[in-house]
Amino acid sequence: xxxxxxxxxxxxxxxxxxxxxxxxxxxxxxxxxxxxxxxxxxxxxxxxxxxxxxxxxxxxxxxxxxxxxxxxxxxxxxxxxxxxxxxxxxxxxxxxxxxxxxxxxxxxxxxxxxxxxxxxxxxxxxxxxxxxxxxxxxxxxxxxxxxxxxxxxxxxxxxxx
Amino acid sequence: xxxxxxxxxxxxxxxxxxxxxxxxxxxxxxxxxxxxxxxxxxxxxxxxxxxxxxxxxxxxxxxxxxxxxxxxxxxxxxxxxxxxxxxxxxxxxxxxxxxxxxxxxxxxxxxxxxxxxxxxxxxxxxxxxxxxxxxxxxxxxxxxxxxxxxxxxxxxxxxxxxxxxxxxxxxxxxxxxxxxxxxxxxxxxxxxxxxxxxxxxxxxxxxxxxxxxxxxxxxxxxxxxxxxxxxxxxxxxxxxxxxxxxxxxxxxxxxxxxxxxxxxxxxxxxxxxxxxxxxxxxxxxxxxxxxxxxxxxxxxxxxxxxxxxxxxxxxxxxxxxxxxxxxxxxxxxxxxxxxxxxxxxxxxxxxxxxxxxxxxxxxxxxxxxxxxxxxxxxxxxxxxxxxxxxxxxxxxxxxxxxxxxxxxxxxxxxxxxxxxxxxxxxxxxxxxxxxxxxxxxxxxxxxxxxxxxxxxxxxxxxxxxxxxxxxxxxxxxxxxxxxxxxxx
Numbered sequence: 001x002x003x004x005x006x007x008x009x010x011x012x013x014x015x016x017x018x019x020x021x022x023x024x025x026x027x028x029x030x031x032x033x034x035x036x037x038x039x040x041x042x043x044x045x046x047x048x049x050x051x052x053x054x055x056x057x058x059x060x061x062x063x064x065x066x067x068x069x070x071x072x073x074x075x076x077x078x079x080x081x082x083x084x085x086x087x088x089x090x091x092x093x094x095x096x097x098x099x100x101x102x103x104x105x106x107x108x109x110x111x112x113x114x115x116x117x118x119x120x121x122x123x124x125x126x127x128x129x130x131x132x133x134x135x136x137x138x139x140x141x142x143x144x145x146x147x148x149x150x151x152x153x154x155x156x157x158x159x160x161x
Numbered sequence: 162x163x164x165x166x167x168x169x170x171x172x173x174x175x176x177x178x179x180x181x182x183x184x185x186x187x188x189x190x191x192x193x194x195x196x197x198x199x200x201x202x203x204x205x206x207x208x209x210x211x212x213x214x215x216x217x218x219x220x221x222x223x224x225x226x227x228x229x230x231x232x233x234x235x236x237x238x239x240x241x242x243x244x245x246x247x248x249x250x251x252x253x254x255x256x257x258x259x260x261x262x263x264x265x266x267x268x269x270x271x272x273x274x275x276x277x278x279x280x281x282x283x284x285x286x287x288x289x290x291x292x293x294x295x296x297x298x299x300x301x302x303x304x305x306x307x308x309x310x311x312x313x314x315x316x317x318x319x320x321x322x323x324x325x326x327x328x329x330x331x332x333x334x335x336x337x338x339x340x341x342x343x344x345x346x347x348x349x350x351x352x353x354x355x356x357x358x359x360x361x362x363x364x365x366x367x368x369x370x371x372x373x374x375x376x377x378x379x380x381x382x383x384x385x386x387x388x389x390x391x392x393x394x395x396x397x398x399x400x401x402x403x404x405x406x407x408x409x410x411x412x413x414x415x416x417x418x419x420x421x422x423x424x425x426x427x428x429x430x431x432x433x434x435x436x437x438x439x440x441x442x443x444x445x446x447x448x449x450x451x452x453x454x455x456x457x458x459x460x461x462x463x464x465x466x467x468x469x470x471x472x473x474x475x476x477x478x479x480x481x482x483x484x485x486x487x488x489x490x491x492x493x494x495x496x497x498x499x500x501x502x503x504x505x506x507x508x509x510x511x512x513x514x515x516x517x518x519x520x521x522x523x524x525x526x527x528x529x530x531x532x533x534x535x536x537x538x539x540x541x542x543x544x545x546x547x548x549x550x551x552x553x554x555x556x557x558x559x560x561x562x563x564x565x566x567x568x569x570x571x572x573x574x575x576x577x578x579x580x581x582x583x584x585x586x587x588x589x590x591x592x593x594x595x596x597x598x599x600x601x602x603x604x605x606x607x608x609x610x611x612x613x614x615x616x617x618x619x620x621x622x623x624x625x626x627x628x629x630x631x632x633x634x635x636x637x638x639x640x641x642x643x644x645x646x647x648x649x
Contacts, residue, residue: 074640085596087589089636093643094585119276119458120585120606121617152644 001068001079007109008130009064014105016056024049069128071142074150076116078126090126094118095147100140102133112136116143162226165268168287172217177210184209226285228299231307233273235283247282249304251275253457256427257293264424269293273300276433276458276608294426301428305412308432328411331485332474334419339403342476343396345444346452403475415455415473415489429473433457435583435607436618437490439482439576446574451482455489458608492578495566497557500600504556504622507598508549516541558603558620560634563642565605567618577618581635581642583607589632591625601628605635 028045062082069078076090099115106112114136115127131139188202219239226235233247254274263269267290273283288296334342404421415429438454445451453474473489474482486492516538523535551571559566565584568576584605591601604619620631 075636083593085591087632089587089632091586091636091640091643093640118585118606119608121608125588125606126586 001070001077004064004067004128004130005111005132005135006064007111009060010109011105011111011130012060012063013057016060017053020049020052020056023052071139071146076126076143078128088126090116090118092143092146092150093152094120095143098140098143098147100136101127106130114139114143162228162292164221164224164285165287165289165292166221167266167268169214169217169221171262171266171268171287172220173210173214176213176217180209180213181206226283228296228303230303233283233300235285245283247273247275249300250307252300252304253430253433254428255297255300256425257297258423258425259290259293260423263287271296297426297428301412301414301430304430308413328409328416330407330409331415331488332406332408332477334403334406334475338476339400339406340396341450342403342452343399345448345450345476346395346399346442399475406475408473417473429455429457431489434490434580436580437486437492437578439479439486439578440573441479441576442573443571445476449479450476451479452476453482453486456607486578490564490578490580492564492566492580493561495559495561495564495578497559497566497568497576499557500553500622501624503598504600505549505553507594507600507622508552509545511594512545512548513542516545556621558623558631560631560638565618565620565635567605567620569619569621579605579607579618581638584635584639587632587636587639589628591628595622599625601625603628603631603635 024045027048028041031039031044032041059082063080066082066085067080069076071077074091074093076088076092076095078086078088078090080086096117096119099117101113101115102111103113110133111130112133113127113129114131118126128136128139184202184206188199188206191198191202216239220237223239223242224235224237226233228234232249233252234245235247236242236244252273253276254272256272256274258270258272259268260270268287269290270287271283271285271293272281275282285293285296401421403419406419407417409416411428413431415431416427417429418424418426435456435458438456439451440454441451455473474485477485519541520535520538523533523538527533527535548571555568555571555574557568564578564580566576566578568574584607586606588604588606589601590604595601600622601624602619602621603623604617606617620628623631
């Protein structure tokens with residue numbers, strides 16, 4: 001089974017970092033305004049930031065370890081999740097369209113995400129983040145080709161809705 | 162084709178009502194009796210209203226729709242123009258709504274839904290009453306013709322002949338059943354009203370009632386009266402909503418009509434059916450009744466824009482519901498398998514934790530805010546065992562020859578029958594808590610838009626290894642059905 005590119009951890013860690021900074025600043029401001037708390041706002045904000053950062057970093061490592069996917073014969077298989085382990089099976093014939101997405105940080109690192117849409121109510125639930133750009137193009141192209149090839153010749157059973 | 166000319170005044174009035182209120186409030190607040198300012202506000206209001214009327218006239222003049230053999234074409238827009246073409250093959254639902262005022266004027270709203278995107282794809286406000294019926298019937302007949310041409314699963318010539326004769330009535334809600342439905346179904350949305358009212362009244366009466374003896378009795382009394390009033394209001398609302406409910410089968414479509422004040426008339430194409438759900442709340446189960454909901458990808462019963470619960474059958478004896486459901490989507494007689502026994506133990510733990518959380522919250526309130534008999538919440542802990550039993554007993558699944566059946570929910574038990582050919586993705590989900598008990602959930606995702614509100618069709622809390630084999634088995638069956646392979 002295929003793993004994500006290890007640099008995706010950096011992107012996830014940056015997100016955790018920004019989130020921790022925001023939470024820390026909010027915590028500091030709140031302590032500053034509440035009179036009954038006498039602890040220094042800087043200390044509270046700093047510790048909130050540090051705790052979240054450590055927890056987030058652990059989560060990022062575990063998340064990377066849990067993530068794997070595979071392009072199989074008839075289906076795309078994805079396994080992920082630390083607290084909630086989710087294994088998704090998407091038959092190619094159900095794929096409506098495939099996006100390749102590249103955010104600014106992803107672009108800087110040469111990474112790209114592939115998002116697979118189905119007609120299901122969880123439409124955009126299937127996305128593979130952090131692939132090397134060439135590999136992402138490759139996956140996108142493969143999925144696109146397989147989605148067309150997998151269309152059955154007869155009947156409308158393949159008609160998604 | 163143009164909209165009905167009466168749509169101009171009706172649209173102007175329905176928009177103006179809000180604006181006029183805003184002006185009255187703003188007028189009183191800002192002008193505060195100053196005659197000069199007041200007349201200014203009046204002049205402004207008149208100008209805005211005139212502008213509104215002008216806009217609606219332009220909207221009417223620039224709105225054009227046409228039903229061809231293959232599509233419904235709509236060009237609209239006053240400032241930015243939009244030409245929209247809706248292929249009839251892709252139409253999911255066609256709804257005709259006649260509000261009370263519209264009925265007096267003989268006009269109606271037509272909504273056409275397709276699976277893509279959010280919101281209604283075509284919204285014709287307003288067309289004449291007969292034109293609405295003509296559109297609804299023409300769209301159905303033309304779509305059926307298109308499907309026949311392509312040799313898809315669809316109706317045959319005889320069915321089409323029967324369709325032009327007005328279709329066959331599948332179900333009619335008698336007055337007795339209507340009252341029963343009102344009495345047995347409780348709209349949870351009303352419960353939020355109670356909470357809102359309680360928070361509104363609490364500060365007013367909070368100071369006068371002491372939380373002991375007579376005060377508690379008064380609160381309990383108030384709660385009982387409020388619950389009864391709500392139940393009555395909910396019953397009346399349901400009765401008004403579902404008055405004269407009739408379900409017909411016209412060709413390959415289901416068509417329902419209902420409503421006392423405003424009439425709703427909608428089509429549900431059976432060829433687009435995603436899942437069938439049999440729903441029974443506690444009271445219905447007690448008396449052997451059930452309701453039936455049919456999901457398509459356009460919108461599901463109960464979702465916007467139709468509003469309200471648009472059950473295919475609001476209430477009928479359970480056997481009748483099941484046999485009618487089987488004529489719509491021929492499924493096997495199912496018998497669901499309960500989750501393993503250890504799942505029940507998990508529920509006991511879970512409910513105990515919830516109970517403890519309530520007790521702890523009560524204790525904290527007692528310590529820091531106001532004295533309440535927090536230990537009374539301890540009774541909740543005893544309820545964990547029966548609650549877990551009930552939860553466990555009403556969950557289950559079965560993998561059948563052509564459908565997978567899932568069941569869940571105690572207060573409102575929903576049994577969902579999902580044809581393999583409609584399953585989009587299969588998801589196996591396991592939380593850390595489930596991992597401890599070696600349990601996992603398998604979700605079957607379909608294009609039915611209802612899943613968002615009512616939760617997915619899922620085999621809840623199965624044994625880990627069973628979950629794996631369910632996921633594999635269902636995936637194989639989905640692929641088999643799609644490629645019309647022989648069953649193994």
